[in-house]
Amino acid sequence: MSLNKPDREAIIKAEEKAKRDNEIKFSQSGGSVYVNGTKYTDAHNAINKINKGN
Known part of the structure; x- marks a missing residue:
């Protein structure tokens, strides 16, 4: 999957x-x-990481 x-x-x-x-x-x-050095290929997980912060 890619963005x-x-x-x-x-x-x-x-x-x-x-x-x-x-x-x-x-x-x-x-x-x-x-996001902060962690690779994401789907928006859902990347957005979760952004919302949770570090």
């Missing part, structure tokens, strides 16, 4: 809403995201 454009946009919005200092980096292909 699509709506997933990437949802992750960005979740980060803005959470107002936490998470480090968010998308892979070059855009198929995965790193």
Whole structure:
């Protein structure tokens, strides 16, 4: 499974809403995201991590 454009946009919005200092980096292909150094390939788990913080 990999992230699509709506997933990437949802992750960005979740980060803005959470107002936490998470480090968010998308892979070059855009198929995965790193949240505080942990790789996620699905938006649900990445957003959960963002909302929970460190």
